[in-house]
Amino acid sequence: xPRYRLDIEYDGSAxxxxxRQAGQRSVQEAIEDAIKAFxxxxxxxxxxxxxxxxxxxxxxxxxxxxxxxxPADRVRDALNAHLGLANxxxxxxxxxxxxxxxxxxxxxxxRHYLYRIINRRARLALEAKRAWWVPKRLDAAAxxxxxxxxxxxxxxxxxxxxxxxxxxxxxxxxxxxxTRDGDVIEIRASAxxxxxxxxxxxxxxxxxxxEGGWTPPDVKEALEAADRxxxxxxxxxxxxxxxxxxxxxxx
Amino acid sequence: xPRYRLDIEYDGSAxxxxxRQAGQRSVQEAIEDAIKAFxxxxxxxxxxxxxxxxxxxxxxxxxxxxxxxxPADRVRDALNAHLGLANxxxxxxxxxxxxxxxxxxxxxxxRHYLYRIINRRARLALEAKRAWWVPKRLDAAAxxxxxxxxxxxxxxxxxxxxxxxxxxxxxxxxxxxxTRDGDVIEIRASAxxxxxxxxxxxxxxxxxxxEGGWTPPDVKEALEAADRxxxxxxxxxxxxxxxxxxxxxxx
Numbered sequence: 055x056p057r058y059r060l061d062i063e064y065d066g067s068a069x070x071x072x073x074r075q076a077g078q079r080s081v082q083e084a085i086e087d088a089i090k091a092f093x094x095x096x097x098x099x100x101x102x103x104x105x106x107x108x109x110x111x112x113x114x115x116x117x118x119x120x121x122x123x124x125p126a127d128r129v130r131d132a133l134n135a136h137l138g139l140a141n142x143x144x145x146x147x148x149x150x151x152x153x154x155x156x157x158x159x160x161x162x163x164x165r166h167y168l169y170r171i172i173n174r175r176a177r178l179a180l181e182a183k184r185a186w187w188v189p190k191r192l193d194a195a196a197x198x199x200x201x202x203x204x205x206x207x208x209x210x211x212x213x214x215x216x217x218x219x220x221x222x223x224x225x226x227x228x229x230x231x232x233t234r235d236g237d238v239i240e241i242r243a244s245a246x247x248x249x250x251x252x253x254x255x256x257x258x259x260x261x262x263x264x265e266g267g268w269t270p271p272d273v274k275e276a277l278e279a280a281d282r283x284x285x286x287x288x289x290x291x292x293x294x295x296x297x298x299x300x301x302x303x304x305x
Numbered sequence: 306x307p308r309y310r311l312d313i314e315y316d317g318s319a320x321x322x323x324x325r326q327a328g329q330r331s332v333q334e335a336i337e338d339a340i341k342a343f344x345x346x347x348x349x350x351x352x353x354x355x356x357x358x359x360x361x362x363x364x365x366x367x368x369x370x371x372x373x374x375x376p377a378d379r380v381r382d383a384l385n386a387h388l389g390l391a392n393x394x395x396x397x398x399x400x401x402x403x404x405x406x407x408x409x410x411x412x413x414x415x416r417h418y419l420y421r422i423i424n425r426r427a428r429l430a431l432e433a434k435r436a437w438w439v440p441k442r443l444d445a446a447a448x449x450x451x452x453x454x455x456x457x458x459x460x461x462x463x464x465x466x467x468x469x470x471x472x473x474x475x476x477x478x479x480x481x482x483x484t485r486d487g488d489v490i491e492i493r494a495s496a497x498x499x500x501x502x503x504x505x506x507x508x509x510x511x512x513x514x515x516e517g518g519w520t521p522p523d524v525k526e527a528l529e530a531a532d533r534x535x536x537x538x539x540x541x542x543x544x545x546x547x548x549x550x551x552x553x554x555x556x
Contacts, residue, residue: 063427063430063431064430064431065430065431065433110431112431127426130426130427131426134426134427134428137428138428143430143431143433144430145427145428145429145430146427147425147427148427174398175378175381175382175385176314176381176385176396176397176398176399177385177388177389177396178396179314179315179316179394179395179396180314180315180316180361180363180394180435182316182394184431
């Protein structure tokens with residue numbers, strides 16, 4: 055059975071998250087339904103990141119094995135047609151045939167997330183559910199300084215959801231950059247893998263620094279405490295995007 | 306009665322257009338309702354651009370006279386609070402007191418529109434209702450070349466809706482630029498004023514050039530014919546944004 059890699063965009067506000075769950079519409083189910091409508095195959099697809107309800111993606115990756123050897127562009131176009139008929143807020147940006155060893159989740163070498171904050175007095179209209187609205191002025195330079203204490207290999211227990219199923223709280227954060235352009239603050243986070251709610255937990259904590267409630271060294275202390283109760287409020291899902299997943303060059 | 310200028314953002318997909326009309330939710334009505342809830346005043350506000358159903362704004366401008374002399378920031382914050390309670394996809398970006406002579410519509414010296422096309426094979430998910438999806442590859446350079454035939458003072462009958470109520474089809478188009486950045490094609494149009502559906506009519510015609518169906522000189526001929534039947538298909542409202550309105554410096 056040929057294996058296909060799918061590159062996927064979705065509006066997370068329309069879904070109960072990536073992962074299939076009874077009684078609620080998930081991105082996984084929407085794509086699996088489209089695959090069945092197109093090919094007749096009843097499949098289970100695996101994604102690189104199990105994004106939560108409300109979290110978006112512009113570069114999610116999944117893999118699927120199909121019974122027939124379809125041209126990859128045909129798979130992309132047919133899935134998009136069926137996703138359109140079902141009115142699901144998902145797009146298949148690309149499909150390509152990959153080696154049987156390719157696994158969207160386990161072959162991933164790095165995941166890249168973007169968190170968008172709109173920092174202005176006025177509520178959001180065009181960006182509602184697409185960004186976190188923070189009316190109080192944030193100091194993005196202080197947020198960036200604080201973020202550098204989190205980069206590197208650490209025990210991220212402080213920034214991990216109580217529901218996280220990972221065996222270890224150790225992760226290596228390769229990048230955590232905070233930049234401002236006008237009213238928009240962007241936080242870019244990269245790592246081989248993240249703990250559950252890690253990006254939103256770090257973002258909520260950095261926002262505290264931006265407001266002046268915490269200093270950058272407070273974030274270092276919170277990290278070193280390895281204590282979930284030391285985390286700032288978890289940022290809402292609206293601003294979070296899975297933007298890219300890296301794989302070894304041959305994929 | 307003090308006069309206030311309001312700078313306004315809205316998601317046009319949630320509304321039947323700017324202008325109040327019986328039985329359908331308009332942006333004007335949403336804001337007038339918020340003004341009444343805040344101040345008790347029953348007012349009629351006037352906007353710089355009467356955008357159609359589905360057309361967005363990041364820089365619409367309106368004016369309103371209020372009975373009491375409120376601080377301008379208080380007006381902005383109170384209107385945003387009431388728009389939020391009513392769950393209307395409108396934000397008041399700024400409010401300021403202006404001279405009694407200021408008129409959002411008649412004092413405007415220039416209006417600036419942006420039309421966004423996403424030019425890729427895959428349907429839209431994150432940008433659904435926020436851009437025009439064109440799957441066939443467009444030649445943006447040819448579109449820009451064709452657009453330059455429309456710049457200047459012309460009879461724009463070809464690019465004017467049959468429902469246009471303007472007395473004259475003569476307009477001076479100051480700018481019509483087409484640029485591409487990856488999959489995104491942006492068309493930027495500036496003029497003192499536009500005819501009804503003018504930007505969408507010009508965009509639909511430029512798309513024909515981008516596809517190779519028309520050449521740039523065909524657009525010049527269509528303009529010179531001053532014949533509505535020579536217009537390409539009108540582009541959908543989803544991609545159109547009123548981004549800025551210029552006024553004399555004192556406002």
